[in-house]
Amino acid sequence: MRNFKITIQYEGTRYQGWQKQGSTDNTLQGKFEALLTRMAKAPVEIAASGRTDAGVHAWGQVANFHMDTEMMPKELMEKINSYLPEDVAVISCEEVPERFHSRLNAKKKTYRYRILNSPVPSVFDRRYVWQLPDRLDVEAMKKASCFFLGTHDFKSFTSAKKSKKSTVRSIQSIEIERVGNEVVLTFTGDGFLFHMVRILTGTLVEVGLGKRNAEEMEQLLLACDRQLAGPLAPACGLALMRVYY
Amino acid sequence: MRNFKITIQYEGTRYQGWQKQGSTDNTLQGKFEALLTRMAKAPVEIAASGRTDAGVHAWGQVANFHMDTEMMPKELMEKINSYLPEDVAVISCEEVPERFHSRLNAKKKTYRYRILNSPVPSVFDRRYVWQLPDRLDVEAMKKASCFFLGTHDFKSFTSAKKSKKSTVRSIQSIEIERVGNEVVLTFTGDGFLFHMVRILTGTLVEVGLGKRNAEEMEQLLLACDRQLAGPLAPACGLALMRVYY
Numbered sequence: 293m294r295n296f297k298i299t300i301q302y303e304g305t306r307y308q309g310w311q312k313q314g315s316t317d318n319t320l321q322g323k324f325e326a327l328l329t330r331m332a333k334a335p336v337e338i339a340a341s342g343r344t345d346a347g348v349h350a351w352g353q354v355a356n357f358h359m360d361t362e363m364m365p366k367e368l369m370e371k372i373n374s375y376l377p378e379d380v381a382v383i384s385c386e387e388v389p390e391r392f393h394s395r396l397n398a399k400k401k402t403y404r405y406r407i408l409n410s411p412v413p414s415v416f417d418r419r420y421v422w423q424l425p426d427r428l429d430v431e432a433m434k435k436a437s438c439f440f441l442g443t444h445d446f447k448s449f450t451s452a453k454k455s456k457k458s459t460v461r462s463i464q465s466i467e468i469e470r471v472g473n474e475v476v477l478t479f480t481g482d483g484f485l486f487h488m489v490r491i492l493t494g495t496l497v498e499v500g501l502g503k504r505n506a507e508e509m510e511q512l513l514l515a516c517d518r519q520l521a522g523p524l525a526p527a528c529g530l531a532l533m534r535v536y537y
Numbered sequence: 538m539r540n541f542k543i544t545i546q547y548e549g550t551r552y553q554g555w556q557k558q559g560s561t562d563n564t565l566q567g568k569f570e571a572l573l574t575r576m577a578k579a580p581v582e583i584a585a586s587g588r589t590d591a592g593v594h595a596w597g598q599v600a601n602f603h604m605d606t607e608m609m610p611k612e613l614m615e616k617i618n619s620y621l622p623e624d625v626a627v628i629s630c631e632e633v634p635e636r637f638h639s640r641l642n643a644k645k646k647t648y649r650y651r652i653l654n655s656p657v658p659s660v661f662d663r664r665y666v667w668q669l670p671d672r673l674d675v676e677a678m679k680k681a682s683c684f685f686l687g688t689h690d691f692k693s694f695t696s697a698k699k700s701k702k703s704t705v706r707s708i709q710s711i712e713i714e715r716v717g718n719e720v721v722l723t724f725t726g727d728g729f730l731f732h733m734v735r736i737l738t739g740t741l742v743e744v745g746l747g748k749r750n751a752e753e754m755e756q757l758l759l760a761c762d763r764q765l766a767g768p769l770a771p772a773c774g775l776a777l778m779r780v781y782y
């Protein structure tokens with residue numbers, strides 16, 4: 293059995309997220325497993341670097357699967373693409389050592405959140421942005437974001453149900469910049485909890501709107517209470533950009 | 538009656554083009570007239586700078602209409618946007634002199650044609666590009682495009698049926714550049730015949746693929762015969778970018 297690592301792009305709009313939910317679902321994992329199983333004429337399981345929520349996009353999701361085939365990686369990629377709907381594409385494919393695992397070996401990830409900060413809607417990017425008409429104070433958001441850098445318990449910033457699993461994560465960088473009429477937030481870290489990037493974004497937006505002070509972020513982290521953080525930003529603005537190994 | 542000039546963006550995918558085709562059509566002109574007529578409670582006609590074909594996009598279509606209203610232009614724009622589907626948006630609105638006409642007063646227009654020159658499909662731009670896997674020779678295309686600059690009879694480059702109307706047009710500039718994995722063609726001229734930009738693009742692509750020589754362009758123009766020019770490039774790659782007054 294050979295092990296293949298693939299990089300995948302998808303527009304998440306139509307899907308219930310990456311992770312399989314049942315036999316008749318509409319998830320990306322489900323689509324890929326059905327397709328690869330048909331190609332291999334034997335059950336194939338696919339593992340991704342992590343889940344993406346319903347409606348979240350990917351410019352560089354990474355996944356791997358074991359398959360018995362004589363195809364070259366490039367040939368395999370083209371074959372898969374010929375079966376995929378047009379809102380999903382494999383953009384690279386390589387053979388990797390048998391023990392490579394896309395989730396367990398992932399070192400860090402970059403997510404990007406795009407806010408259209410304008411009263412005028414965007415026809416061409418409407419599926420990829422969260423539109424906020426009121427002008428955001430980017431400097432205040434930057435100041436607030438510094439409190440999240442490094443290693444913290446992000447329990448206040450996840451929708452995950454109570455569990456014994458650690459909610460400690462490390463964020464390496466958060467870049468916030470105004471690009472034309474957008475405010476773009478780029479998060480890089482070793483891993484992110486369920487809804488974490490979207491709740492961080494929702495909280496930083498409240499800072500940008502003057503509803504919160506940057507300094508509150510410190511207490512928010514210490515409180516370990518989801519109720520105190522900001523709202524969940526919409527899925528459509530978020531995209532998994534890159535997974536580092 | 539006040540005269541309003543609006544700039545419109547639309548994703549053409551779902552529409553049969555700008556120009557109204559009947560009472561139960563799915564055209565942009567039809568949508569706008571129905572909406573404005575409902576708002577004004579009296580028939581409103583809208584004139585655009587020109588038609589766009591079915592499936593062609595606009596980043597900056599310009600139109601004008603006369604309407605009896607007390608709304609300020611900004612208020613009117615927001616009102617119209619609140620009724621429009623999300624693949625159409627008014628991005629500016631101003632009051633203009635009574636005699637202003639978006640088509641008759643247009644001095645020149647810029648169209649952009651995007652070619653995805655890669656074997657790998659683009660999930661996020663799939664609705665806005667023509668995908669061509671074989672590498673295009675951009676230098677040869679540039680050389681060929683020079684023959685089209687200036688004033689010529691473009692009869693070979695239109696699908697328009699025989700008519701007594703002039704097929705002479707002036708092209709001011711054609712820029713062709715490789716941008717990442719795309720080849721982008723930008724045409725600016727005083728006006729373009731039916732299908733002209735798409736047939737010019739189809740012909741330049743044949744040059745880029747080595748199927749034609751750049752020098753053939755001169756005879757092609759002189760022949761005034763649609764049969765001799767290249768194929769009609771798909772609508773989805775084309776967008777009306779700007780109208781100059």
